[in-house]
Amino acid sequence: MSVYIxxxxxxxxxxxxxxxxxxxxxxxVHNKPSRLKNRILKSNGIKTxxxxxxxxxxxxxxxxxxxxxAANECLDAVGFRRNRLGLLSAATSQGDFVLPGFGSMxxxxxxxxxxxxxxxxxxxxxxxxxxxxxxxxxxxxxxDSALVVASELASRLFKASRYEAAGDVPDFNAxxxxxxxxxxxxxxxxxxxxxxxxxxxxxxxxxSHADAFPVCMTVGHPRESQNGKSWQDYPTYAEAEADxxxxxxxxxxxxxxxxxxxVDGFLRVMGKHQLSPSSIDHxxxxxxxxxxxxxxxxxxxxxxxMVPEERWYTxxxxxxxxxxxxxxxxxxxxLHTQTYDEGDTILCMVPESGRFNxxxxxxxxxxx
Amino acid sequence: xxAQPTQPTHDLTANSQRxxxxxxxxxxxxxxxxxxxxxxxxxxRGQFNVDDYRNLLLHLRQQVIEGGRWISRCASSFDRDYLxxxxxxxxxxxxxxxxxxxxxxxxxxxxxxxxxxxxxxxxLGTDALHAFLMHRASLPNPVDLIGAMWMIEGLGQKMAAxxxxxxxxxxxxxxxxxxxxRYHADNDDDHMAKLYALLNRTCQSEQDIQRIxxxxxxxxRLYAMQLEEVDYDDSL
Numbered sequence: 001m002s003v004y005i006x007x008x009x010x011x012x013x014x015x016x017x018x019x020x021x022x023x024x025x026x027x028x029v030h031n032k033p034s035r036l037k038n039r040i041l042k043s044n045g046i047k048t049x050x051x052x053x054x055x056x057x058x059x060x061x062x063x064x065x066x067x068x069x070a071a072n073e074c075l076d077a078v079g080f081r082r083n084r085l086g087l088l089s090a091a092t093s094q095g096d097f098v099l100p101g102f103g104s105m106x107x108x109x110x111x112x113x114x115x116x117x118x119x120x121x122x123x124x125x126x127x128x129x130x131x132x133x134x135x136x137x138x139x140x141x142x143x144d145s146a147l148v149v150a151s152e153l154a155s156r157l158f159k160a161s162r163y164e165a166a167g168d169v170p171d172f173n174a175x176x177x178x179x180x181x182x183x184x185x186x187x188x189x190x191x192x193x194x195x196x197x198x199x200x201x202x203x204x205x206x207x208s209h210a211d212a213f214p215v216c217m218t219v220g221h222p223r224e225s226q227n228g229k230s231w232q233d234y235p236t237y238a239e240a241e242a243d244x245x246x247x248x249x250x251x252x253x254x255x256x257x258x259x260x261x262x263v264d265g266f267l268r269v270m271g272k273h274q275l276s277p278s279s280i281d282h283x284x285x286x287x288x289x290x291x292x293x294x295x296x297x298x299x300x301x302x303x304x305x306m307v308p309e310e311r312w313y314t315x316x317x318x319x320x321x322x323x324x325x326x327x328x329x330x331x332x333x334x335l336h337t338q339t340y341d342e343g344d345t346i347l348c349m350v351p352e353s354g355r356f357n358x359x360x361x362x363x364x365x366x367x368x
Numbered sequence: 369x370x371a372q373p374t375q376p377t378h379d380l381t382a383n384s385q386r387x388x389x390x391x392x393x394x395x396x397x398x399x400x401x402x403x404x405x406x407x408x409x410x411x412x413r414g415q416f417n418v419d420d421y422r423n424l425l426l427h428l429r430q431q432v433i434e435g436g437r438w439i440s441r442c443a444s445s446f447d448r449d450y451l452x453x454x455x456x457x458x459x460x461x462x463x464x465x466x467x468x469x470x471x472x473x474x475x476x477x478x479x480x481x482x483x484x485x486x487x488x489x490x491x492l493g494t495d496a497l498h499a500f501l502m503h504r505a506s507l508p509n510p511v512d513l514i515g516a517m518w519m520i521e522g523l524g525q526k527m528a529a530x531x532x533x534x535x536x537x538x539x540x541x542x543x544x545x546x547x548x549x550r551y552h553a554d555n556d557d558d559h560m561a562k563l564y565a566l567l568n569r570t571c572q573s574e575q576d577i578q579r580i581x582x583x584x585x586x587x588x589r590l591y592a593m594q595l596e597e598v599d600y601d602d603s604l
Contacts, residue, residue: 209400212400212401213400213412214409214412225413253530257399260396264392264397267392303388303389304385
């Protein structure tokens with residue numbers, strides 16, 4: 001059975017925030033402007049992004065509410081009746097609550113009766129894992145339809161007060177993501193028959209390399225490596241926070257692996273499915289930073305497998321890096337703003353730096 | 369299965385471009401294997417100390433010295449149809465055949481005793497790697513050793529700089545003690561350009577591609593084994 005993406009939607013909270021206004025919202029740590037900010041922004045190339053918190057650090061919309069707005073846009077675009085939905089598959093890096101699963105919170109917010117539920121846990125690739133679950137459920141004939149929602153509310157991690165609570169020690173790896181990540185949500189509706197214009201999912205394939213590499217992006221890991229000590233191993237959460245264990249942190253030295261592993265997986269799927277660069281009409285790649293775009297291109301050129309640059313679409317620079325929601329937001333905006341024809345193929349890639357999980361998807365534009 | 373390339377690199381022929389693509393995949397797999405090797409895991413995770421470094425150099429020395437031999441043997445196995453390749457490989461052998469001296473100096477600078485270094489037996493991985501390379505190098509026109517060079521030069525070009533940086537951070541001696549690795553990091557870029565040219569010259573058929581890639585894979589496995597053996601006590 002074939003599976004089709006029949007509708008998409010996205011939601012970005014509040015107005016676009018430009019680079020000069022980031023610290024107005026997130027706050028000045030110890031009342032001082034960041035010394036790293038400009039360097040990191042220059043490298044990632046992001047010009048504007050969105051936050052669901054205000055300058056007083058009130059959360060204006062919860063993560064589940066962001067997810068719900070994207071989901072509603074997606075379902076309403078095709079007038080999909082909520083009570084017909086078979087499966088809700090949800091993804092986020094951090095829900096509003098530690099427990100229960102994010103999917104439960106989104107289901108309640110959406111008011112969906114009797115759905116089968118799935119929540120996938122991870123970072124950027126969690127949306128692709130949620131999508132694969134939904135894809136397989138429809139493909140296996142278990143469900144006729146599935147809604148996949150990916151949502152992030154990362155800004156809550158970036159409030160100045162969080163860094164102040166973790167002491168005065170400069171921590172490049174903890175600050176790095178403050179200038180990278182922002183909030184937003186995306187949603188896809190999957191069905192077992194196409195509508196007027198649909199994307200057929202040809203395959204979804206992931207490769208995870210956690211066995212070979214250390215963690216690269218964490219929440220819950222203290223500032224200094226302490227033999228796997230977790231935020232939950234402290235007597236109190238206050239002590240964990242003081243030790244920097246609640247900050248989101250990227251081990252930037254390891255980021256180069258993301259590029260290599262991303263290209264490795266690309267070569268693998270292209271080989272497995274006997275694809276050539278000329279057979280790919282559009283590439284949607286979730287790279288976190290403009291810096292990595294260039295590195296990916298260099299390696300694909302070396303392999304003789306570069307898809308011409310004009311076929312690469314991204315909205316990273318205007319919408320920001322919204323973690324697991326990025327690819328869905330990108331796909332939605334691509335479909336609404338770019339030109340494509342029946343039979344066009346789209347290759348989607350999500351290389352995740354968390355502990356190096358990379359997921360690829362091949363789509364074909366079809367009409368009813 | 370290899371995908372069909374459309375845009376060649378460095379004016380590579382179609383065969384060498386396909387070969388290079390497979391060699392890149394072999395390399396990526398090799399990097400993952402190296403990441404699972406205990407001594408490199410310690411280096412990556414900040415648990416590496418000066419004993420580790422002395423031990424690493426102790427175990428690398430045999431392979432570095434033997435490296436000069438297999439490359440020289442390789443050169444002498446190319447017949448008159450491959451005179452140009454032979455010259456290129458001879459040059460390469462000359463460049464590398466004394467770099468063990470840098471390694472010895474590094475070893476002394478981290479408090480290593482030269483007698484220990486000189487009496488150290490090659491470990492099991494080094495023995496296996498050397499035996500394999502000498503075997504291939506002894507066959508007529510061993511074009512597949514381009515695959516071995518790709519892996520071994522790759523270590524210099526892609527890994528040595530980051531290893532040296534981490535070692536310097538972990539082993540604070542005050543005097544430079546990572547000259548050997550830094551030398552390879554600085555010079556192997558040039559070697560890679562020559563390697564691309566060699567690839568064009570020697571990779572003429574699908575059979576050549578398969579043989580070059582297989583040799584690269586074997587070298588990767590045995591090289592990783594050599595580094596795994598650093599943590600094993602060979603005495604029974």
